[in-house]
Amino acid sequence: MKLLLNGEVIEAEAATLADLLEQVGFGGAKVATAVNGNFVAAAARAGHVLAQDDRIEVLAPMQGG
Amino acid sequence: MRDFYGTTLANGLMLGTAQYPSPAILADAFARSAASVATVSLRRESGRDRGGQDFWTLVQGLGVHILPNTAGCHSVKEAVTTAHMAREVFDTKWIKLEVIGEEDTLQPDVFGLVEAARILTEDGFQVFPYTTEDLVVADKLLQAGCEVLMPWGAPIGSGLGLNNIFGLRAMRAHFPDVPLVIDAGLGLPSQAAQAMEMGFDAVLLNTAVAKAGDPAAMAMAFAMAVSAGQLAHAADPMDPRDMATPSTPVLGKAFLE
Numbered sequence: 001m002k003l004l005l006n007g008e009v010i011e012a013e014a015a016t017l018a019d020l021l022e023q024v025g026f027g028g029a030k031v032a033t034a035v036n037g038n039f040v041a042a043a044a045r046a047g048h049v050l051a052q053d054d055r056i057e058v059l060a061p062m063q064g065g
Numbered sequence: 066m067r068d069f070y071g072t073t074l075a076n077g078l079m080l081g082t083a084q085y086p087s088p089a090i091l092a093d094a095f096a097r098s099a100a101s102v103a104t105v106s107l108r109r110e111s112g113r114d115r116g117g118q119d120f121w122t123l124v125q126g127l128g129v130h131i132l133p134n135t136a137g138c139h140s141v142k143e144a145v146t147t148a149h150m151a152r153e154v155f156d157t158k159w160i161k162l163e164v165i166g167e168e169d170t171l172q173p174d175v176f177g178l179v180e181a182a183r184i185l186t187e188d189g190f191q192v193f194p195y196t197t198e199d200l201v202v203a204d205k206l207l208q209a210g211c212e213v214l215m216p217w218g219a220p221i222g223s224g225l226g227l228n229n230i231f232g233l234r235a236m237r238a239h240f241p242d243v244p245l246v247i248d249a250g251l252g253l254p255s256q257a258a259q260a261m262e263m264g265f266d267a268v269l270l271n272t273a274v275a276k277a278g279d280p281a282a283m284a285m286a287f288a289m290a291v292s293a294g295q296l297a298h299a300a301d302p303m304d305p306r307d308m309a310t311p312s313t314p315v316l317g318k319a320f321l322e
Contacts, residue, residue: 006109030121031110032150037142039149057109059150060117061124063091064106064134065081065221065249065271
């Protein structure tokens with residue numbers, strides 16, 4: 001399945017958003033997620049089924065002003 | 066000092082966390098200034114280097130209130146979604162709401178700002194809106210549920226200080242009970258002192274400290290200026306006047322012609 005993760009095209013066989021995060025190295029990380037521009041809460045990731053061409057954003061704490 | 070959504074801050078210095086030469090210097094700037102609030106953001110994380118995790122550990126160790134921002138957002142939807150993501154990651158209702166409307170000045174899109182503020186307030190956020198000194202916009206933000214306003218001093222990162230003294234003074238006078246924070250544009254501690262002397266409750270700055278030759282020393286200088294300005298305001302400054310008045314008594318002066 002082709003997905004867009006943080007702007008990069010990837011191939012993944014993850015059924016859910018939670019599966020994807022584990023597969024690409026975010027397991028246990030302090031991150032927030034959005035799919036196709038909509039926020040997906042951490043508690044909802046395991047139930048969020050991914051589809052071909054989904055745009056996934058994984059954001060983490062960063063420096064800011 | 067007025068409180069910020071029920072939180073009383075130890076002082077009126079809010080400091081950004083971006084652009085420091087190193088994490089150690091960032092931590093030193095916070096330690097030496099005793100800033101009460103740190104602004105932070107959310108950006109894309111790499112599953113390989115996971116740099117955001119180290120930054121999060123650093124920020125937690127600062128022991129200050131965390132104020133996440135929606136910096137770089139140009140639409141209401143973008144800002145609202147970013148705010149939701151920030152609330153989850155940083156575990157705070159506070160959000161520094163930025164909806165940018167113009168690239169050269171990074172001036173807020175005040176129409177989008179009011180709309181986003183209303184949406185977020187209804188969803189339980191405590192919004193710190195980055196706005197202008199426009200009184201009508203300020204009133205709309207209050208109507209939308211904001212209990213704090215953050216007018217700009219000058220464009221972000223410009224270091225120009227308080228660009229519109231008249232407008233800012235009018236804003237302070239117009240909203241005597243609202244906590245007001247000068248956000249952005251400060252370049253020197255004297256400008257922070259000026260804002261506090263005018264009765265503003267806090268200043269929020271980043272570049273002036275992070276880009277100084279010695280950020281930790283500059284952070285400390287800003288802290289001292291904020292403290293001095295706050296004390297001066299509380300001491301009720303004299304009114305300026307156009308003509309001189311002698312401070313030394315005239316009565317009793319010798320006639321020596």
